[in-house]
Amino acid sequence: MGGGHLLILFSDSVSAGFPSAAEGYEDEPLNLHNWIVRNPAATFFFRVSGDVLCDEHIRDGSLLVVDRSIEPSRGRLVVAEEEGRFIVARHRVGCEARVCGVVIAVVIRF
Amino acid sequence: MYALVDANSFYASCERVFKPGLEGRPVVVLSNNDGCIVARSKEAKALGIAMGVPYFQIRDLLRRHRVAVFSSNYTLYHDLSRRVQDILRRHGDEMEVYSIDESFLLWHRPLDWNAVGRGIIAEVRRWTGIPVGVGVGPTKTLAKLANHLAKRGAHADGLHVLDSPGAIDAALGATELADIWGVSLGFIRRLASLGIGTPLELRDADPREVRGAMGVVGQRIVYELRGVGCIPLEAEQPDKKNICCSRSFGEATDDWPALREAVCTFASQAAMKMRRQDLATGRVGVFIQTDRHARCEQYAASWTVRLSGQTNDTRELCRAATWCLGKIHRAEHKCKKAGVLLLDLCRRAGAQPSLFKSIDSDRVNALMMTVDRINQRHGRGAIRVAAASAFTLGPSRTWHLRCDHRSPRYTTCWNELPVAVASADG
Numbered sequence: 064m065g066g067g068h069l070l071i072l073f074s075d076s077v078s079a080g081f082p083s084a085a086e087g088y089e090d091e092p093l094n095l096h097n098w099i100v101r102n103p104a105a106t107f108f109f110r111v112s113g114d115v116l117c118d119e120h121i122r123d124g125s126l127l128v129v130d131r132s133i134e135p136s137r138g139r140l141v142v143a144e145e146e147g148r149f150i151v152a153r154h155r156v157g158c159e160a161r162v163c164g165v166v167i168a169v170v171i172r173f
Numbered sequence: 174m175y176a177l178v179d180a181n182s183f184y185a186s187c188e189r190v191f192k193p194g195l196e197g198r199p200v201v202v203l204s205n206n207d208g209c210i211v212a213r214s215k216e217a218k219a220l221g222i223a224m225g226v227p228y229f230q231i232r233d234l235l236r237r238h239r240v241a242v243f244s245s246n247y248t249l250y251h252d253l254s255r256r257v258q259d260i261l262r263r264h265g266d267e268m269e270v271y272s273i274d275e276s277f278l279l280w281h282r283p284l285d286w287n288a289v290g291r292g293i294i295a296e297v298r299r300w301t302g303i304p305v306g307v308g309v310g311p312t313k314t315l316a317k318l319a320n321h322l323a324k325r326g327a328h329a330d331g332l333h334v335l336d337s338p339g340a341i342d343a344a345l346g347a348t349e350l351a352d353i354w355g356v357s358l359g360f361i362r363r364l365a366s367l368g369i370g371t372p373l374e375l376r377d378a379d380p381r382e383v384r385g386a387m388g389v390v391g392q393r394i395v396y397e398l399r400g401v402g403c404i405p406l407e408a409e410q411p412d413k414k415n416i417c418c419s420r421s422f423g424e425a426t427d428d429w430p431a432l433r434e435a436v437c438t439f440a441s442q443a444a445m446k447m448r449r450q451d452l453a454t455g456r457v458g459v460f461i462q463t464d465r466h467a468r469c470e471q472y473a474a475s476w477t478v479r480l481s482g483q484t485n486d487t488r489e490l491c492r493a494a495t496w497c498l499g500k501i502h503r504a505e506h507k508c509k510k511a512g513v514l515l516l517d518l519c520r521r522a523g524a525q526p527s528l529f530k531s532i533d534s535d536r537v538n539a540l541m542m543t544v545d546r547i548n549q550r551h552g553r554g555a556i557r558v559a560a561a562s563a564f565t566l567g568p569s570r571t572w573h574l575r576c577d578h579r580s581p582r583y584t585t586c587w588n589e590l591p592v593a594v595a596s597a598d599g
Contacts, residue, residue: 104260105299105301149593
């Protein structure tokens with residue numbers, strides 16, 4: 064072999080086509096969760112039981128997205144504690160039930 | 174300034190968040206397999222229920238006082254812990270997660286510490302339902318002591334601030350050596366021989382003398398008590414040195430297939446934990462033991478095996494664990510508990526594959542990652558080695574966990590969400 068070495072400079076092919084025209088315009092696909100949930104640390108999901116509020120788009124089995132960080136104001140839909148269970152109702156000032164959080168969305172799957 | 178923020182009776186508080194009627198009622202949480210008490214609410218402590226007591230010994234007492242009993246629901250605790258950490262991280266300039274329910278915060282600027290503390294307590298409580306206590310001080314050791322006073326002092330209201338020499342003197346005067354972070358019983362004995370019996374005396378002692386008796390750790394405590402920070406924040410969790418996965422069985426068993434299934438399941442779980450941190454292992458250990466509380470001949474044994482290289486391959490780990498079990502399994506002893514240890518962990522990137530096997534470790538890793546992803550999506554054990562058990566099948570096997578009182582996984586499982594009853598009159 065003398066003192067010679069075989070030096071491999073390239074061992075793989077290189078793609079050298081025309082670069083995509085969309086390069087630099089990539090975006091994440093839309094994420095429904097991120098659109099609804101603004102404060103993940105304070106957001107919890109609840110399942111609705113009962114059809115009393117179906118006029119408010121809240122039906123048995125619907126999913127409630129509840130943000131505990133929002134200050135409840137009068138008339139807003141809230142989840143509250145009442146007699147050892149959770150209820151979902153319109154908030155009234157001076158009401159006995161202890162408010163857990165404000166409903167920021169209702170999700171219904173057909 | 175440092176703050177130590179910790180949750181009050183964290184596990185019990187987590188259970189209360191989703192059980193509205195439990196406020197003010199005593200709550201206890203049991204260890205894995207409903208073995209003993211691992212968390213107590215304030216009311217349960219007041220009943221004299223001690224930490225670590227076997228559940229079966231106080232079952233009557235718990236019933237008499239209508240104590241709410243829960244099996245541990247780590248999925249829930251972990252999720253709430255993460256939320257609390259996310260909130261805290263926004264408050265401090267830097268943060269160290271110290272344990273599932275304790276975090277240190279650090280600020281590099283002067284602030285109104287009472288306002289900061291109150292703000293943290295109110296926000297964590299409102300946003301997550303978890304009550305926390307806050308201790309503020311110029312070093313980690315003093316922040317930890319302040320936190321102790323925030324909960325157990327005479328006027329404890331969840332916040333204690335040590336921001337002046339007078340406040341620090343008062344705190345050191347009101348506590349004992351055992352309350353100081355890092356001071357063990359051995360330390361207390363050695364300090365006594367130096368004539369040091371109180372936190373104030375320890376702070377004012379000659380650091381060199383303390384170092385002579387207790388080493389650099391003791392000297393560090395002296396400086397920390399003087400307000401000179403010696404223990405920095407550890408923002409990054411250091412790499413784990415070993416990983417253990419062990420469980421008590423619902424029923425003691427000497428059945429080889431059942432034990433092998435248990436050990437392979439533990440090995441698979443430990444392997445998943447290991448891969449999550451991108452580590453590999455070079456040594457596998459297995460231990461088994463009989464029921465310590467039962468009147469039978471006691472037997473406990475362990476065995477470790479060095480692998481021929483470092484790996485994160487579940488299949489290889491299960492083979493090694495089974496081999497270890499074979500070394501220690503005795504037909505005459507019914508085992509109540511078993512565990513698998515992964516030792517000599519190292520970064521997978523620097524792992525040394527076996528000389529004697531021509532396995533493509535990148536391909537193995539890709540396979541294992543795929544398995545983990547599928548199991549994450551479809552439930553633990555959706556894909557597994559045949560010798561391991563599917564957790565999703567439920568408690569059909571004798572060795573499975575007993576968790577008769579587990580609450581739903583309210584925050585991580587679509588089928589277990591808390592229910593809100595629709596009510597027309599708000």
